[in-house]
Each structure stands twice: as structure tokens, then as C-alpha cells.
């Protein structure tokens with residue numbers, strides 16, 4: 001009798017164990033909305049994007065070719081900051097200033113004087129704190145979105161105006177699925193980016209402007225599209 005009971009319990013235990021594995025594989029949520037950690041260097045996006053006119057891809061150079069956009073290496077920063085140092089005299093960039101933040105960058109690059117070529121022997125990577133993160137069981141390919149024309153700001157907000165980056169969107173499943181189901185339009189994307197929506201096609205003979213054709217780009221929303 002006792003022997004029997006022990007054996008009948010086994011399939012039940014097996015199901016429980018399999019369930020536990022599945023639940024643990026599918027647990028954990030995305031990083032939270034409005035999260036805005038203080039970074040090791042107070043890197044100002046507005047100065048680099050709005051004032052200097054750098055393209056997002058200048059630094060996040062794999063956003064259109066890989067799932068992960070990447071953060072710039074110290075060498076990329078030093079391409080400019082070897083000559084734009086912690087101390088600057090009055091120039092067309094502004095009045096004379098001393099920057100503790102650029103000094104920190106030089107410390108990471110192990111550079112002590114202006115115009116030092118390359119990095120010093122003790123250069124180390126800047127330990128940027130990751131802000132946006134979906135759980136491991138979610139598949140998110142940046143390049144598919146960027147190449148479909150979805151503007152960075154649709155998902156990240158107007159980074160070019162953020163002195164300290166924060167997580168703009170929830171990154172939860174409903175957020176992903178609602179765009180895949182309802183579709184994305186280029187006009188909305190430009191508006192989200194902070195640029196005016198493009199004007200509609202020129203008015204035809206009647207003088208009545210044609211409505212802008214909002215062709216919405218949809219994407220797959222079956223479970224396996226986003227989950228491994």
C-alpha cells in the first residue's frame with residue numbers, strides 16, 4: 001500500500017517540477033518606467049545631439065544592425081575629448097569653464113594632458129548603468145524596429161532633451177503588443193521624435209488638400225515572435 005502511494009506521487013511531482021521550470025523561465029519583468037539612475041559621468045545628450053548635431057547612431061552604432069544598440073567605448077568619447085578637455089577658455093562653445101565631468105572621462109581614459117593620442121595604459125571602461133532592460137525570455141531585435149523606420153524617440157522619448165536619461169515607456173508586454181497589433185505610422189514617429197509630421201501630398205486641381213495616407217506598419221504578435 002505505502003509503496004504504491006509513493007509511486008503514484010511521481011507523475012504529480014514531475015508536473016510540478018516542469019511547471020516550476022516554466023514559471024521561473026517566464027518570471028521577472030522589464031526594468032521600470034521612469035527609472036533614471038545617476039550615471040558615473042553626467043553625460044548630457046542635449047549638448048551632443050542638439051548643440052553638436054550628432055546622430056544617435058554615431059554612438060549607438062549597432063542599433064540598425066544588431067539586437068543591441070550598444071554604448072560608446074571610451075575611445076569614441078576621446079575622439080573629441082582629447083581636444084575638448086576639462087578646462088576650456090571662452091570660445092564659440094561658451095564662456096570659460098572647468099568641467100569635473102570631463103575630468104572624470106579623462107580619468108577613465110587615463111589621459112592627463114590635451115591632445116594625448118589614444119588612451120593611457122590604465123584606461124578602463126566607463127561603468128554605465130543599464131537603464132532599459134527586458135527579461136531574458138523576451139526577444140527584442142533593435143535592428144528590425146530601426147530598419148522598419150520606428151524612430152528611437154517613439155520608444156525612448158525625446159532623449160535629445162534629457163539631461164539625465166530616464167525610461168520613458170513601460171516596456172511591458174501590453175505596450176509591445178499594442179503597437180504590433182495597431183501598427184506604427186511614420187507621422188506619429190516623427191511627432192514623437194519632436195519633428196513636425198510631414199506635410200501631406202500637394203493639393204490637386206480641386207484645391208482640396210489630399211488627406212495624408214496613414215499606412216500603418218504592423219508586426220507579428222504570436223507568442224513565439226517575442227518569446228524563445
Ligand code: HEC
Nearest residue numbers: 026027028029030138171172173176177180221222223226
Ligand atoms: C510583441 C511582443 C510580445 C508578444 C507577441 C508576446 N509577449 Fe509575452 N511578454 C513580452 C514582454 C516584453 C514581457 C515582459 C513583461 C513585463 O515586464 O511586463 C512579456 C512577459 C510575458 C510573461 C511573463 C509575465 C510575468 O509577469 O512574469 C508571460 C507568461 C508571457 N509574456 C506570455 C506570453 C504569451 C502566452 C503570448 C502569446 C499569447 C505572449 N506572451 C506574446 C512581449 C511579448
Ligand code: HEC
Nearest residue numbers: 039043048054055056059128130131132152156159160165
Ligand atoms: C556622443 C554619444 C551619444 C550620442 C550622440 C547619443 N547617445 Fe545615447 N547614450 C550615450 C551614453 C554615453 C549613454 C549612457 C549614459 C546615459 O544614460 O546618459 C547613453 C544612453 C542612452 C540610452 C539609455 C541606455 C540604457 O541603458 O537603457 C538611450 C535609450 C539612448 N542613449 C538613446 C539615444 C538616442 C535616441 C540618441 C539620439 C537622439 C542618442 N542616444 C545619442 C551616448 C550617446
Ligand code: HEC
Nearest residue numbers: 041042043044047072076077080084088093099101102105
Ligand atoms: C563629436 C565630438 C564629441 C564626442 C564624440 C563626445 N563629446 Fe562630449 N562634448 C563635446 C563638446 C564639443 C562638448 C561641449 C564642451 C563645452 O561646452 O566646453 C561636450 C560636452 C561634454 C560634457 C559636458 C561638459 C560640461 O561639464 O559641461 C560631458 C560630460 C561630455 N561631453 C562627455 C562625453 C562622453 C562621456 C562622451 C562619450 C560617450 C562624449 N562626451 C563624446 C564633443 C564630443
Ligand code: HEC
Nearest residue numbers: 056060063068069070071132133134140145150151152155
Ligand atoms: C520599438 C521600440 C524601440 C525603438 C524604436 C528603439 N529602442 Fe532602444 N530599447 C528598446 C527596448 C525594449 C530596450 C531594452 C532591450 C533589451 O533589454 O534587450 C532598449 C534598449 C536600448 C539601449 C540600452 C541597451 C544597451 O545596449 O545598453 C540603448 C542604448 C538604446 N535602446 C538606444 C536606442 C536608439 C539609439 C534607438 C534608435 C536608433 C532605439 N534605441 C530604438 C526599445 C526601442
Ligand code: HEC
Nearest residue numbers: 139140144148154175176179180184217218219220225226
Ligand atoms: C511603436 C511600435 C512598436 C513597439 C512599441 C514594439 N514594436 Fe516590435 N516591431 C514593430 C515594427 C513596425 C516591426 C517591424 C515589422 C517588419 O519589419 O515588418 C517590429 C518587429 C518586431 C520583431 C521582429 C519580428 C516581426 O514581427 O517582424 C520582434 C521580435 C519584435 N518586434 C518584438 C518587440 C518587443 C518584444 C517589443 C516590446 C519590448 C516591441 N517589439 C515593441 C513595432 C513595434
